[in-house]
Amino acid sequence: MNNIIIVEFILYFIVIIAIAYMASRTKMSHSVFLLGGKQLPGWALAFSERATGESAWLLLGFTGFVFVTGLSGIWVAIGIATGIIFAWLVLTRRFREEADKYNVLTLPDYLAIKFQAKANIIRWLISILIASFFMFYVGAQLAGAGKLFLTTFHMNETTGIIIATAVIMATAYFGGFLSVVWTDMIQSIMMLLTLVFLPIVALIYIGSNDLSISTSLVTAGEGFDSWMGGVTGFAIGVLFFNNFSWFFGYLGGQPQLSARFMALKNDREAKQGITVAIIWTLLAYAGAFIIGLAAIAMYQQGSFSDVETVLPHMILDLMPPWIAGILLAGIMAAIITTANSQLMVVTSSVSEDIIHKTLGMKLTDRQMVTLSRIIILAVGIVGMIIALTSESLLYLVVSWAWAGVGGTLSPAILMTFFWKKYSSSGLIATVVSGFVFTVLWISTPLDGIITSRFSTFFIAAIFGILFSFLLPDKKEQTG
Template identity: 30%
Template sequence: MVAFDAAIAATFLFYLAIIFAIAVVAWMRTRTAADYYLGGRNLSPAVAALSAGASDTSGWVLLGLPGYAYLSGLEAGWLALGLCLGVAMNWLLTARKLRIFSHALEDAVTLPTYLQRRFCDSGGGLRIVSSLFILLFFLFYVSSGLIGGGKLFVAVFGVDYHIAVILGAVIIIVYTLFGGFLAVSWTDVFQGLLLTIALLVVPVMAIQVADGLDASIAAIEIENPWLLEAWHDKNGEPLGAIAIISLLGWGLGYFGQPHILSRFKAIESAHAVKSAAAIGIIWAIVVYIAAIVVGMAGIAVFDTALADAEKVFILLVGTLFNPFVAGVLLAAILAAIMSTVDSQLLVCSSALAEDIYPLLRKRAIDATLRLRIGRWAVGGVAVASTLIAMDSDSKVLDVVSYAWAGLGAALGPTILLSLYWARMTGTGALAGVVTGGLTVIIWSQIDGGIFEAYELIPGFIFASFAIVLGSWLSAGNVAEAENRYRELDRA
């Protein structure tokens, strides 16, 4: 545990004061549901890029990924490479067209609404099913952030884990309820910069304390030379095709993450996407490489093995820095957690208030009521995720892995093909969402052989086949689908 210090506590309180001040200002500017969920589509390229990156990375980049690198060494580099490729493909293939299509479709605020209007889903089945899968997997994703927050407060303040989780949930709920998307996006920029600084400063200081880069590498080699081999695991066994493909396959998940895609829809114009993409891709490369270096540096600094590898960043900060600087750097973990969980709560809120509730009531709902329902939904989803996070033995990376796969497989192929395949129909889209989501749920329950592959990969593949098959079986609607696509592509 990091020793408690008044300077650390004061730094945390100062950080929270800044965050809540931003939330209050954003609350004063939030008047409609569109403002609450997309900030009025007025994000600049820099804000959109940093907000997308910060909402993506979460606490797992400061806890889970360094912990994985601490245990597995350069094997974690495959995961970082897959994530960097995924970020680049998402910005280059998805961002601009999704901004254009969603705006042309009567300003579709949520992904389920976008899918319903993209495929003229008058019955609302596609919209409801996609919303339900979003809610299911985001319950786990939000809980992973709360698990990370719990570990942070336990390590810093020595409080009970369950109290720590509840405290983190209350902090996030309050400021998300107040400010909505504007507060989240503005604070994400601040939090994204803080996270980047922390990931750059900590490994540099750790390597310096370990007497330089050469000495650090030598210390790792003494501990376990296989940790410096990217093609072997820590036991010296070859990684194999399934392991490498599974790690690289994480990148496919980006196409289906609603909290990231919402930033694309909120960019001020399609022309601004190019500069936003450059910022977002460079930022991701820096952050993911730095996270790997943090974990590896922990091997060189600590003589004895850590009981919980996911606390390597926290313990490095507590060991290397004075209390004030440590407080700033530890606040970066809270920043990373908040920047993702708040975004995910907004997506869940929009799924309930904008997609499910109006369809179940079968009548239009005024903007004020939708906004009120959305804010209540934030609290409800957060409470459910808090209950899931109460298992103190949970690992951040494990929970993120499941949620990431579920969203990536259920929504990724459907979103991507909806932007590029003119002959795709609503039947195909529904088949893809259901097949991808169910594949992840089932695959994750089976062990051995080919089932050792990361469930996102078969889920993504099967969903893509289901989309093609479903569209082929509903060939009578192809002409209508092609006309719809051409209209949007000309927008």
């Protein structure tokens, strides 16, 4: 079996690297390298945004989470789907118009130009925030690659992480944003194929083997068969907010997702993107949730030393080798799409926001592209080291990054878009408080009670509002 799957993986790697290389043959200015130069269709950007937004977390982390929690895991899916739909319906047009109006390539640069009184401080703070959390985000994806190689090929995790790092760096290095989006599109379809096809096969297997999901939920453990996890009173609210709280990170604060909104050409392309993104989200999360429930019927609790390997185990158990290879490549696609997008976000923050805008280094377009490629290699190596040296769970690490970046920048974006009294001091207070409180929160037992994905959003928003009233800008902000 492994030989067939290995061949399919090799072919998959060759195809996406070839696509990335072909994209690199486009005339490559720095703006094209970082944001595509408004050359990409809306449907391609939507596929890319969805693949980037979900990552190995959806296929490995969320399916494993449902396997060990049962029906109450639905609130995670509902929170995320609601956030995605809100962002596409409400925020895409504003992001596109603002990016055009201020001629910006990155989210930090946009906020810095909007609040020019403290532009350089804002660029530094947001760039540090993004780099700090996204390095671990990249590391989490690479750790997921190691788990996939271990489960599929019984390969040493270190070897799997190194192979994945090389492919991820190559796809970002060659063509920057263009190659990332086009390879994302292919990989997004592969992810969706895995999440739609596998649950159908799993349900057929359950029916033909006289198994029952409802009976298995009852016997799996306390609360598995309850939509509220079997808790009552105040604990219901805690469970709901902890699971639903992924919603808050989608409200404009994830720069790797917002970059796709900023890259849209016009309203027509945006409408294409909205349709594709919503359909993809509903199909993918329904599929992932059903996979987790099906796994409860197929396997006993405690069957896996790492529950985040449930999905690859199910694929290997249910599928013939040639189909298994395609579906397993869908998991690898999820890892690669997110990791290379994270590399691009960190790279753009360092090259555009810090070196170009803040430090004012005068480099040609060609030199800026070369610099960005060097940064991609450096960030990729650091991410690989994090994956090799840390014992990380995908669900937890991505959750923390979601809080630190999304929970911090989402209130900043919403107030920038919709509240005229939001000030540069308020923005700085939002970023600093979000960063500090996320780190403090996840370092204490508080995160086990109320997740930082929820607390960070509201703490950052409160500090932003307070300091905007205490220290208003003397002049009206630009625009």
